[in-house]
Amino acid sequence: xxxxxxxxxxxxxxxxxxxxxxxxxxxxxxxxxxxxxxxxxxxxxxxxxxxxxxxxxxxxxxxxxxxxxxxxxxxxxxxxxxxxxxxxxxxxxxxxxxxxxxxxxxxxxxxxxxxxxxxxxxxxxxxxxxxxxxxxxxxxxxxxxxxxxxxxxxxxxxxxxxxxxxxxxxxxxxxxxxxxxxxxxxxxxxxxxxxxxxxxxxxxxxxxxxxxxxxxxxxxxxxxxxxxxxxxxxxxxxxxxxxxxxxxxxxxxxxxxxxxxxxxxxxxxxxxxxxxxxxxxxxxxxxxxxxxxxxxxxxxxxxxxxxxxxxxxxxxxxxxxxxxxxxxxxxxxxxxxxxxxxx
Amino acid sequence: xxxxxxxxxxxxxxxxxxxxxxxxxxxxxxxxxxxxxxxxxxxxxxxxxxxxxxxxxxxxxxxxxxxxxxxxxxxxxxxxxxxxxxxxxxxxxxxxxxxxxxxxxxxxxxxxxxxxxxxxxxxxxxxxxxxxxxxxxxxxxxxxxxxxxxxxxxxxxxxxxxxxxxxxxxxxxxxxxxxxxxxxxxxxxxxxxxxxxxxxxxxxxxxxxxxxxxxxxxxxxxxxxxxxxxxxxxxxxxxxxxxxxxxxxxxxxxxxxxxxxxxxxxxxxxxxxxxxxxxxxxxxxxxxxxxxxxxxxxxxxxxxxxxxxxxxxxxxxxxxxxxxxxxxxxxxxxxxx
Amino acid sequence: xxxxxxxxxxxxxxxxxxxxxxxxxxxxxxxxxxxxxxxxxxxxxxxxxxxxxxxxxxxxxxxxxxxxxxxxxxxxxxxxxxxxxxxxxxxxxxxxxxxxxxxxxxxxxxxxxxxxxxxxxxxxxxxxxxxxxxxxxxxxxxxxxxxxxxxxxxxxxxxxxxxxxxxxxxxxxxxxxxxxxxxxxxxxxxxxxxxxxxxxxxxxxxxxxxxxxxxxxxxxxxxxxxxxxxxxxxxxxxxxxxxxxxxxxxxxxxxxxxxxxxxxxxxxxxxxxxxxxxxxxxxxxxxxxxxxxxxxxxxxxxx
Numbered sequence: 001x002x003x004x005x006x007x008x009x010x011x012x013x014x015x016x017x018x019x020x021x022x023x024x025x026x027x028x029x030x031x032x033x034x035x036x037x038x039x040x041x042x043x044x045x046x047x048x049x050x051x052x053x054x055x056x057x058x059x060x061x062x063x064x065x066x067x068x069x070x071x072x073x074x075x076x077x078x079x080x081x082x083x084x085x086x087x088x089x090x091x092x093x094x095x096x097x098x099x100x101x102x103x104x105x106x107x108x109x110x111x112x113x114x115x116x117x118x119x120x121x122x123x124x125x126x127x128x129x130x131x132x133x134x135x136x137x138x139x140x141x142x143x144x145x146x147x148x149x150x151x152x153x154x155x156x157x158x159x160x161x162x163x164x165x166x167x168x169x170x171x172x173x174x175x176x177x178x179x180x181x182x183x184x185x186x187x188x189x190x191x192x193x194x195x196x197x198x199x200x201x202x203x204x205x206x207x208x209x210x211x212x213x214x215x216x217x218x219x220x221x222x223x224x225x226x227x228x229x230x231x232x233x234x235x236x237x238x239x240x241x242x243x244x245x246x247x248x249x250x251x252x253x254x255x256x257x258x259x260x261x262x263x264x265x266x267x268x269x270x271x272x273x274x275x276x277x278x279x280x281x282x283x284x285x286x287x288x289x290x291x292x293x294x295x296x297x298x299x300x301x302x303x304x305x306x307x308x309x310x311x312x313x314x315x316x317x318x319x320x321x322x323x324x325x326x327x328x329x330x331x332x333x334x335x336x337x338x339x340x341x342x343x
Numbered sequence: 344x345x346x347x348x349x350x351x352x353x354x355x356x357x358x359x360x361x362x363x364x365x366x367x368x369x370x371x372x373x374x375x376x377x378x379x380x381x382x383x384x385x386x387x388x389x390x391x392x393x394x395x396x397x398x399x400x401x402x403x404x405x406x407x408x409x410x411x412x413x414x415x416x417x418x419x420x421x422x423x424x425x426x427x428x429x430x431x432x433x434x435x436x437x438x439x440x441x442x443x444x445x446x447x448x449x450x451x452x453x454x455x456x457x458x459x460x461x462x463x464x465x466x467x468x469x470x471x472x473x474x475x476x477x478x479x480x481x482x483x484x485x486x487x488x489x490x491x492x493x494x495x496x497x498x499x500x501x502x503x504x505x506x507x508x509x510x511x512x513x514x515x516x517x518x519x520x521x522x523x524x525x526x527x528x529x530x531x532x533x534x535x536x537x538x539x540x541x542x543x544x545x546x547x548x549x550x551x552x553x554x555x556x557x558x559x560x561x562x563x564x565x566x567x568x569x570x571x572x573x574x575x576x577x578x579x580x581x582x583x584x585x586x587x588x589x590x591x592x593x594x595x596x597x598x599x600x601x602x603x604x605x606x607x608x609x610x611x612x613x614x615x616x617x618x619x620x621x622x623x624x625x626x627x628x629x630x631x632x633x634x635x636x637x638x639x640x641x642x643x644x645x646x647x648x649x650x651x652x653x654x655x656x657x658x659x660x661x662x663x664x665x666x667x668x669x670x671x672x673x674x675x676x677x678x679x680x
Numbered sequence: 681x682x683x684x685x686x687x688x689x690x691x692x693x694x695x696x697x698x699x700x701x702x703x704x705x706x707x708x709x710x711x712x713x714x715x716x717x718x719x720x721x722x723x724x725x726x727x728x729x730x731x732x733x734x735x736x737x738x739x740x741x742x743x744x745x746x747x748x749x750x751x752x753x754x755x756x757x758x759x760x761x762x763x764x765x766x767x768x769x770x771x772x773x774x775x776x777x778x779x780x781x782x783x784x785x786x787x788x789x790x791x792x793x794x795x796x797x798x799x800x801x802x803x804x805x806x807x808x809x810x811x812x813x814x815x816x817x818x819x820x821x822x823x824x825x826x827x828x829x830x831x832x833x834x835x836x837x838x839x840x841x842x843x844x845x846x847x848x849x850x851x852x853x854x855x856x857x858x859x860x861x862x863x864x865x866x867x868x869x870x871x872x873x874x875x876x877x878x879x880x881x882x883x884x885x886x887x888x889x890x891x892x893x894x895x896x897x898x899x900x901x902x903x904x905x906x907x908x909x910x911x912x913x914x915x916x917x918x919x920x921x922x923x924x925x926x927x928x929x930x931x932x933x934x935x936x937x938x939x940x941x942x943x944x945x946x947x948x949x950x951x952x953x954x955x956x957x958x959x960x961x962x963x964x965x966x967x968x969x970x971x972x973x974x975x976x977x978x979x980x981x982x983x
Contacts, residue, residue: 584854641843
């Protein structure tokens with residue numbers, strides 16, 4: 001499985017390099033200001049994508065992340081407008097994000113409802129609550145001393161402070177997923193939740209925590225967003241969930257769970273950000289950008305199939321990381337469940 | 344004496360549940376404002392639900408097979424745009440030609456989705472997310488390429504517009520179309536083997552394949568039919584609203600999936616009915632219409648819509664758990680003798 | 681000279697007309713004009729475009745802001761790099777731009793909408809407003825003036841019952857119009873100061889028993905509304921020529937970029953065939969009074 005994984009990651013890296021090479025040919029690309037903007041533009045999407053990765057690895061999904069961001073942004077605005085100090089607002093907002101994640105967690109893990117349906121519902125509910133909070137207002141005037149953290153780069157370099165935060169979060173998620181035992185169990189859960197449970201993995205507890213994590217990261221993303229644009233609105237980040245999902249899928253993460261790497265997602269994010277930037281600079285219209293994103297998505301699932309036509313998808317033929325733990329019995333049931341959705 | 348099995352009464356029960364909810368909402372709204380249930384009021388309710396109901400019927404076919412189609416909004420936009428463009432070329436084109444053209448375009452898009460999913464065996468969620476972007480991009484490119492970013496009512500023939508806003512014996516034309524489609528698909532799903540095979544595919548794809556069901560062909564067919572219905576929906580939108588631009592249908596996909604889920608079609612496939620999906624669409628649009636009547640402030644509407652979906656799937660789950668218990672009990676009784 | 685036009689939303693038909701006028705102006709001045717913009721009407725997307733335009737070293741940016749504050753930092757960055765910034769249709773924070781080209785006096789828009797409505801419903805009755813998105817700056821400014829106008833004694837018999845939001849979406853506007861008629865049975869009139877809202881409401885009214893009984897007015901384009909004016913659903917509505925708006929903005933931007941003016945009150949410049957304009961308070965330029973469209977003149981226009 002590792003061999004096949006690396007195949008798509010390599011494609012991504014090639015894509016990334018191609019984008020940046022093509023980019024340098026465009027006027028204005030290779031300047032510090034542009035690169036730092038390129039990175040900043042995707043900082044919130046990156047946080048959301050990193051929040052989604054562990055969840056998708058376990059075979060679930062969370063489409064409410066952007067609405068959580070929107071709600072937290074609206075909450076930030078409401079509290080700021082009411083005169084609360086920013087230092088007090090930050091922990092409250094993060095807590096709020098975690099609570100919203102908890103609602104998802106309860107519905108998906110405790111009630112056992114399908115995460116796709118639940119998070120479509122919470123996507124609407126949280127966005128709606130954002131409107132309940134802020135209505136048609138837009139709150140501005142956030143503290144001058146904090147805003148540069150979201151908008152500026154380290155003086156003299158191209159690296160924005162916000163990107164450092166993204167890199168730190170990315171590294172932590174990478175450690176979680178690739179180094180810790182919990183991370184390995186994510187793959188196990190994705191490949192077969194029942195089997196994982198029998199192996200002693202606390203499936204419910206882990207899934208629950210992942211939704212809390214997702215909510216918390218969305219809240220942090222909302223702080224960056226609100227400071228960066230100096231505007232808290234109920235419709236902030238409307239629709240961003242699809243971009244985050246696209247980045248995760250493009251990064252080679254299987255929608256069924258059990259396969260994917262942080263490196264893949266990070267490279268996909270970089271490639272998407274770079275591509276968007278280059279296309280903008282070359283005045284390629286938005287429409288073409290949409291088409292390219294869509295085609296890349298389709299290619300991301302088509303290419304692995306084309307490369308290995310005879311192998312049924314998602315069945316690891318080489319010993320996988322999961323096999324290092326004892327598996328009770330041949331879990332044919334869940335393997336079959338995951339195969340060829342619908343066909 | 345043979346008792347109706349739990350399964351049979353269950354399906355009746357699921358749809359009944361939606362109808363009960365629908366009645367509750369309508370009663371509440373009518374109490375608040377008696378005109379809600381007036382001729383015009385009912386007419387409006389059905390009209391609003393017709394297009395999304397049509398899309399939900401198609402989506403239900405796919406969800407039953409354990410697939411999904413997120414590109415419905417974009418395909419609808421393309422089809423609506425095609426209708427407008429055709430009339431721009433020749434305002435006297437017979438309406439039926441335009442209807443067929445839009446439906447055909449939708450079917451073609453469905454075929455693309457279906458081919459990728461059924462033949463290349465790639466996950467429907469990913470593929471249709473991709474085609475969502477691609478089709479929408481094509482729609483925008485077409486609009487700016489032909490320099491017609493908006494097509495207005497006066498550029499389309501009266502016959503077409505009357506199709507959208509007219510009624511036959513008090514029932515809006517668009518609702519009639521939806522009801523006919525509903526009847527045909529419900530009949531097909533229930534009485535044709537191909538229809539029932541869709542359920543089998545959704546319940547257990549591998550078992551279905553092993554049982555000899557041509558899963559690839561069936562799923563492909565489901566995508567094409569669903570696409571055709573979406574195409575038809577796009578034409579209906581054009582007739583109904585009279586104003587078409589490249590952003591028609593934007594964001595509809597989530598509303599359609601919500602309608603299907605509320606309608607009792609399990610997202611894991613293998614169960615649910617098109618009637619349920621249509622009722623789900625009707626319920627959700629009725630709630631949206633009832634909210635202002637019930638005095639819910641405008642800013643609460645979005646939240647209530649989201650909450651309604653969550654309540655629906657929770658109730659559905661509770662219902663299914665009880666159904667499973669009853670089925671187990673029945674099986675125990677059967678086994679006992 | 682390179683001037684870029686950045687609308688709220690790239691395929692919005694109204695904005696397309698405005699930007700066409702703008703690009704015409706720039707071409708007349710022998711410069712290069714282009715239109716770029718987001719396909720979602722969001723402020724954050726606009727910021728991406730502004731940054732791109734800065735990288736491309738444009739001479740001027742002409743923008744209709746989706747959010748006055750969200751685009752401000754990027755616009756200020758542009759100005760600090762010597763790029764002239766002009767806003768039109770929907771203003772940004774005043775310190776983030778040099779000139780704001782307003783299509784008509786916001787106050788005049790608001791008040792004239794109320795005057796038209798009052799005329800059409802005979803001076804008394806319940807009315808409602810069908811707006812666009814709840815956050816749109818221009819919408820809220822106009823609505824505030826409408827409410828203020830309604831406080832005048834001559835309108836004491838007119839009651840504004842509700843403001844509904846159609847989000848600039850056909851289906852939503854349609855349903856909101858239905859909702860208004862359902863929830864306010866003795867509604868006499870609807871004001872919809874948004875081209876999407878008014879055409880959706882007109883569409884609904886013209887096929888309902890309320891046609892002709894409930895009056896509809898607002899801001900709409902002649903092409904969209906022609907059918908409804910001719911079939912009696914709408915008596916009169918208003919707008920201005922969007923092409924002229926863009927044209928004026930283009931000339932203003934060029935004048936700024938070439939150093940002819942600097943955005944101070946009292947400065948004058950010539951905007952091609954539109955004539956001479958003087959900059960007013962806070963860098964605002966007004967295109968002119970709104971045009972009223974009705975049965976008599978609607979066929980004279982094509983936009």
